[in-house]
Amino acid sequence: MGNCLGFQSAGSNLSASPSTSGKASSYAKGGRFSASSSSASQGQLSFGASEDTCIDGEILPTSNLKAFSFGDLKSATGNFRNSTVLGQGGFGTVYKGFVDEKTLAPTKFGSGMIVAIKKLNPESIQGFQEWQSEVNFLGRLCHPNLVKLLGYCWEDQELLLVYEFMQRGSLENHLFGRVSTIEPLSWDIRLKIAIDAAKGLAFLHSPDVKVIYRDFKASNILLDGHYNAKISDFGIAKAGPSGGDSHVTTRIIGTHGYAAPEYVATGHLYVKSDVYGFGVVLLELLTGLRALDMKRAGKHNLVDWARPLLPYKSKLNLLMDARIEGQYSSKAASLAANLTLRCLESDPKRRPPMKEVEEVLDRIVAIQGKSKPLSKSISSTPRQHHHHHHGHGREHGHGHQNESQSSHHRSPLHPSQQH
Secondary structure (H helix, E strand, C coil), X not given: CCCCCEEECCCCEEECCCCCCCCCCCCCCCCCCCCCCCCHHHXXXXXXXXXXHCCCCEECCCCCCEECCHHHHHHHCCCCCHHHEEEECCCEEEEEEEECCCCCCECCCCCCXXXXXXXXXXXXXXXXXXXXXXXXXXXXXXXXXXXXXXXXXXXXXXXXXXEECCCCEEXXXXXXXXXXXXXXXXXXXXXXXXXXXXXXXXXXXXXXXXXXXXXXXXXXEEECCCCCEEECCCCCCEECCCCCXXXXXXXXXXXXXXXXXXXXXXXXXXXXXXXXXXXXXXXXXXXXXXXXXXXXXXXXXXXXXXXXXXXXXXXXXXXXXXXXXXXXXXXXXXXXXXXXXXXXXXXXXXXXXXXXXXXXXXXXXXHHHHCCCCCHHHCCCCCXXXXXXXXXCCCCCCCCCCCCCCCCCCEECCCCCCC
16 A cells, blocks of 8 residues: 555564455454454453553554444434534544544443544555554554544444544644634643653654654644643654664655654655754744644745744844743743754754653753743733634544634645655
8 A cells, every 4th residue: 555554673573464355353463454344353452551551652563453344323412413523624524523532432421431532534645555554553653642542433435533632622723723613722731731742752763663654744643631632643754774874865845834844855764854953943932833824924935934033042032932822931031942953853853852852851841940930021012823724624623613724734745755
């Protein structure tokens, strides 16, 4: 089926290949993957690794995903009723569903544990490959800052995925959603989200895992009820380089504004290409502005506009989101700006590894705790934020109704490239 379907790591072998019949059991240890429409054989399993067992992240020896029948998921969503739609995007539509917390069997609609059920759009060109990539990676990778995949369905032409429900939806929606319905994220919460996301990426980049996420952006960071952040959507994740190689070469696909310049220019994908995407999101957290906004006069591309300002403390008032004025110390904001600049280095070798990013963010939190916030008078003329509230077009805003007019679409950045 192409790339994204398996990877080898130092400690284990995660690989998946589709069954042409679509009728077999779920993962076999170290073997082939094929999906089944039957869930009967899965009934006694305990689904979903407890987060207590993978606090630091781990590769599960075998997948314990539940194989749902299409009938199960029709029942869980009340026949995919429109009132349960959480979001829509390139893959398809995400619905709210209800299952038993222990067995994951469908329950009476409106009772039981809420889950998010992603249903493939039959017209999606990359749909099967993205579906299988999600099963391959999230079926075996366990970490508190990766969204938990609970199960899947492959029945005839129907492809679905079942995830834990993330109550507060996407970071994108909180930063750029309708101001009247969402309270602005505080500085402290923004730092917490950045640290959580950094931990998730650092785990993916660790020697035993070696996964390049490839699509790090605000719409793919989901928040639970306590603002714990988790990375979602592994549809275009890629096995990292092996055998001493510094990069992998692949078809260029991703999201404009977040994709690293070396990847866009050459198709060479480095582990540190993800670090660039993280830098863009960190810049969005600092400024409250979208990575790309064609309606923003003079600064359509956030990185191009902000990069010359990031090294200077005296320019902080031009950069920082006016909605968090008075909440951060000058030192903390300056360190965050410097870290952002390092993540956005044009040369991937000059970008810090994600483990170091995580450590610097932890230091910023510690400094913030000891420092006094800046006075609200830091800027004599409050900077105006021109947010265009498009919502998110990707299907992962689990806590929100469909808002499909997003400026962030995953698309080939250079369609002539091949996998």
